[in-house]
Amino acid sequence: MEIFMNSLTKKYGKITALNNINLNIKGQGCVGLLGPNGAGKTTMLKLITNIIKPTHGGVQINGINVSENPEKGLNFVGSLIEQPEFYTYLTGNEILDFTRKIKGIGKEDFKNKIGDIINTTQISTFIDRKTGSYSRGMKQRLALAVAMIGDPEIIILDEPTFGLDPKGMKDIRTLISNLAKTKLILLSTHLIYEAREICDRTIIINNGIIEHDSNMADNKFLLKITLDSPERSIVSGKIKNYAINGNEIIVEKYNDYENYEIIEDLINQGIKVKYVEQFDNLEDVYISIIKKNKVNI
């Protein structure tokens, strides 16, 4: 399972929505695509799914150029792009069956798997109704079910939790986490906590270019330690770097050590720790990128 982008460029008139992207996404797991509105996230997903055509370069899915051979290339892909609508006079069931036929899945095979998809996406209560009567959230769930039909090895999701209630959001995140164990998920979101919770790799895109690409494991883990009283300095061999601001210390720890080991070191020095909060620096990276380049799309 592989998505390969080669010099991928998309221009709308004078505006360059995506500029010479070279990216290789391979293997199972969840890859988060982060960026502000208009950064080029959806443009990238639309190019991958052949909704739009590249101005220059191309996208290959498992070695097949999508815009040249969509019938073959997109057979590996399930997708939910933007907030899709369905033919209003068809029922949810008919939409799923239509997708099945287009993906060339046999009736028996479909019967065996559709139950799970319906349960997972919780669409059973309205699946026999015409889609014209669906709410935003119902359409989103149906779109997710459509994306899962045929057990595709690559799933492209553009803000899949949009329009869902908090429980629905949680369910979908759990579902994505489970899917990512065996599939390649490309998830576009502007919610950093969502990417942090689900993704193994994050790509930050801004002004049509990739500004940051890292594995979540590589993100520096930071601790914010609040003390009873201000300190001038601390000593610990388990700490890579630190900054003190009154009775607050930001610690960048070595990945080999657990949080409690660092706290133990501080307590051994007679420092009274009030509470500890762990965070990564993804948010800082994101904000610094956005601040550096003002979005102009």
Next chain:
Amino acid sequence: MSKFGTVYIQYVKNYYRSRSFYLMLFLISIISIMMIYFSFKYVNNLPKFFGSSSIPIQIKEALFYFLWTLVLLYVPVFAAVFFGSPAISSEIENKTAYFIFPLPINRYKLYMGKFLAACTVSVIIMMIYLIAEVGTLSYLFHSLPTIYFYYSFILLILFILAMTSITFMISAIFNKNTYAYITVLLIYYIVFYVGSFIIELLYRIDPLYILSDAASVIERAYMNINTENFFSTPSLSPVPFADIIFSALIMIIYFIASFAIGLILFERKEVS
């Protein structure tokens, strides 16, 4: 079933459940009922209407055929406008393209499937009117449709193909249904009709290469009357066979050319 067949069936389903279909069904039913009513009411009053004591049965029959087929020329235009104008633009405006474009299917199959579905529902609508027409006129004049009716029917199918093809092509240009509706109507009723009128006025020829003029052969073939002569000197000279062939060729050219352009536009269509 092939992907093309799947697409065709889905769009037929979506069309026949749509409001546009029921509206067209309602319109064609009303028109058919009105035509049946007027046919029965006035069949014996025609001599009075023309101020003569009697008129030959052939002229009487030809007049009724003329009235029925006159309507026949307008219904495919409305059907094509209803079903064809929003065909492609609605995929963008209603955001269904986000569902359909990422599916593993070549776009030309989508286009052809939808096109054939729109033609099918237009033919269904037309069949209702044709059945009413043939039934009424057979009852009134005790005659079954001649070979010219079948010529006319084939020409009608060609007209539906050409008209739907033009509406699909225009729909592929726009991302808004309203623009597509307006442009189709403007092209057919202003460009074609006014163009035909000006050419006739300037060059004194019947410009059969304009679609609306070429389509008039449906009526002439059905009546088997050269209407041009009929109105100047009411004679029943048959429509020249060369006119039928030429008009059919014109409609085929319109169909193929607009279908090809529409397909190219659809292949390049983007949702941005």
